[in-house]
Amino acid sequence: MSPIDSLLVFMIALVGGGVGSLAGFGGGVFLVPILSLVLGIPLRAAIAASAISVVVTSLTATRVYLRQGKVNIRLAIVLQLTAALGAAFGGFLVVYAPVALLQIVFGLTLYGVVVALLRRPTSSDYSAENADPFGLETSYNEPATEEEVTYVPRRVGLGMTFSTGIGLLAGMLGMGGGPLNVPVMSMVMGVPLKAAAATSTFMVGMTASIGALVYFAGGLVEAAVTLPAIFGILVGATLGARFSSRAPAKLIRYVLIVVLTILATMMLFEAVG
Amino acid sequence: MTALGLLNMNSDQEKATSSASTYEQGLLRSIGFMARAGLICVIIGAGLQLFLEGNLEANVALFDLPRGLMNLEPAALVSVGIGCFILGPAIGLVYLLTALVKDREPQAAIFAAGVLVIMALSLIVKLVLSGGAL
8 A cells, every 4th residue: 555545545534534523423434435435445454444543533532521521431331231242243244244245234324324414313302300220320511501411311221222233333334333322322312412422432432442353353454544544533533523613514414414325325336236 | 308318318429429520530541541552652653664664564463463562563563552542442441340349339340341241252252263363
């Protein structure tokens, strides 16, 4: 891989990280299809690079959310148990499954992310009065209203079931699962949106690291692809977060929907073509 | 409910709040350490590799890491850095597990232990399936 190709990987990751950050998820959804379809990087190497980039981004962003007190650590651990099972299985599928299958699953997942973007979770009807057998009640300070927001996640079993599927997809596709985690937590489990995003950020690192561990052990990690991807996504996500308040959210969302739809379609054509 | 009962509940809540803050602080320290260690290794290793070899093509497999590090191969340092990133969440979980056990929260500790076991088993099964060769 030439230095120019590594630079291209960095630029693609930069844009992916920035746009992903503005949309509220990691750059993995862009990185894998663009690296494999546009730059011709082997799909498994692209998935490995993306997974590690997601881990790094999660480590960085989680620290911010932990300081803000928005991460529901107990909820993350509970959901992570089934997500980890899914991610482990997904990680193995990456190593042993045919590339065409991975492309089909990736394409369909991207369509799912488009649907999630179109539906866009609104503030959930959270409550502090739900039954709490797992001891998941927590609170955080909402700076916008300077109020203490207290809630108890509901439908934990259903959330864990969804987490298994999300973990499987994340493990197979080198994503963190953020675009799917947040709607599940906020719309199904009644977690306030900001807490859902923060908790999801913490979770995606753990989920992606399970797949990444298998890729690393399987020799799929190529430094020439992974390192530019890591730094590109980190810089992009940082810039995206910095400019998020000035960014036209609606326009970004529509651009994302179009781009992801195109990428999903290209991925499916690549699989069957 | 007696005042004493209320007092106990309040002190329990304060304890819970301070425990939650402790968990967050501990997580910050553990994942922060791994992130910084990874970054330092990757930057030094990649810098040396680019300076000495002009590219980042060399990759060092997991089992070759000890040999690579002893031979001071830059690619080995890069692999160590990447390994630190990958293990960052696991180290955070190890911290959480020990803290939850110490605070006698068995339910949460079991979940944290379960995730760690799955992570470890994933690696072990991969190694077994590869016949120990990477």
